[in-house]
Amino acid sequence: MRQASKLIRQHILALLSDGQFHSGEAIAQQVRLSRTAVAGHITQLSDWGLDVFKVKGKGYRLDRGFSLLDADSIRKHLDGTNRAVVDVEAVLPSTNTEMKKRIANNREDLANGDVVLAEVQTAGRGRHGRSWLAPVGGSLTFSMYWSFPDGYQSMAGLSLLVGLAVCEGLKPFGVDDAQLKWPNDIYLQGRKLAGVLIEVEGQIGATTHSVIGVGLNVCMPDGQYDVGQPYSDVSSFLGHTPDRNALAASIIQSLWKMLPEFTQTGFGPFTPHWEALDLYADKRIVLQMGEKRFSGIDRGVDASGALLVETQDGITRFHGGEVSLRGQ
Numbered sequence: 001m002r003q004a005s006k007l008i009r010q011h012i013l014a015l016l017s018d019g020q021f022h023s024g025e026a027i028a029q030q031v032r033l034s035r036t037a038v039a040g041h042i043t044q045l046s047d048w049g050l051d052v053f054k055v056k057g058k059g060y061r062l063d064r065g066f067s068l069l070d071a072d073s074i075r076k077h078l079d080g081t082n083r084a085v086v087d088v089e090a091v092l093p094s095t096n097t098e099m100k101k102r103i104a105n106n107r108e109d110l111a112n113g114d115v116v117l118a119e120v121q122t123a124g125r126g127r128h129g130r131s132w133l134a135p136v137g138g139s140l141t142f143s144m145y146w147s148f149p150d151g152y153q154s155m156a157g158l159s160l161l162v163g164l165a166v167c168e169g170l171k172p173f174g175v176d177d178a179q180l181k182w183p184n185d186i187y188l189q190g191r192k193l194a195g196v197l198i199e200v201e202g203q204i205g206a207t208t209h210s211v212i213g214v215g216l217n218v219c220m221p222d223g224q225y226d227v228g229q230p231y232s233d234v235s236s237f238l239g240h241t242p243d244r245n246a247l248a249a250s251i252i253q254s255l256w257k258m259l260p261e262f263t264q265t266g267f268g269p270f271t272p273h274w275e276a277l278d279l280y281a282d283k284r285i286v287l288q289m290g291e292k293r294f295s296g297i298d299r300g301v302d303a304s305g306a307l308l309v310e311t312q313d314g315i316t317r318f319h320g321g322e323v324s325l326r327g328q
């Protein structure tokens with residue numbers, strides 16, 4: 001997308017974020033465009049999930065106002081000991097794609113814990129090429145850089161660790177019963193609240209450069225917003241919408257706290273903590289690997305983050321990769 005369009009949409013978003021009516025004329029004056037051009041940009045923002053409605057004679061208004069993501073505000077909520085960079089971009093295809101690009105182009109400039117957040121993701125991704133939908137102003141999408149000097153093997157269990165960190169980061173806001181679905185999802189009241197997408201750059205044997213992507217539903221639009229499966233969001237659970245900057249900071253802080261320990265010890269010491277939050281603990285599950293299915297009882301995870309599934313033949317271990325877990 002052209003930089004000019006990005007800036008205009010960012011400006012319109014900032015105007016509408018107060019939740020008040022803004023006439024097409026007033027917006028047009030602010031962004032120095034025609035009303036027709038403004039209408040076009042607003043249609044695009046609506047297509048990306050912005051809950052905007054138009055009333056004749058009054059103009060445009062959001063169903064609910066929201067606080068724009070702001071790097072300074074996030075910084076204020078973080079303790080000052082980690083010098084990592086916090087960067088907010090208005091529109092990105094996906095924060096993981098952006099961080100991967102930064103690793104490829106400017107790896108020397110990156111430090112562990114650097115993070116990029118996006119107000120709008122136009123091509124958010126899940127695993128296996130699936131898409132992640134993040135309504136504008138109603139979600140948190142960010143990616144963090146972290147390197148593993150001992151290579152790919154030493155990051156086994158990372159997606160599980162990140163799930164734990166997200167749950168920890170949610171607790172100070174009153175969300176204290178989120179659960180985890182192996183290997184990369186966070187659930188609340190049995191519905192999906194957030195997803196984790198880990199991607200890596202780097203060769204086996206050498207330092208592995210990881211991108212830790214998180215998408216979290218904060219306040220989903222009312223009515224039809226079809227993400228393809230049941231979902232939950234923080235604001236319906238709490239009955240109010242928390243400040244997204246404070247929430248982002250809390251999750252970033254818990255990642256900054258847990259990742260150094262994980263890098264030292266691996267996932268092993270975290271297994272009891274993960275198992276305590278396991279959505280399917282001791283339940284019957286089905287694992288899907290392409291066309292193949294495997295069914296058994298979820299018996300937790302091992303020190304590498306592999307899932308332990310019990311059948312009458314004993315315990316079988318499954319590693320993340322191509323496997324998808326479903327309840328039965």
Ligand code: ATP
Nearest residue numbers: 126127130131132133192195227228229231324325
């Ligand atoms: P797996 O068990 O293999 O991880 P998954 O369905 O959780 O399966 P992911 O790749 O983790 O898949 O996430 C992508 C999927 O999440 C999409 O296919 C869609 O069904 C769902 N999804 C997309 N956006 C959201 C959202 N905002 N909230 C909840 N779920 C979403």
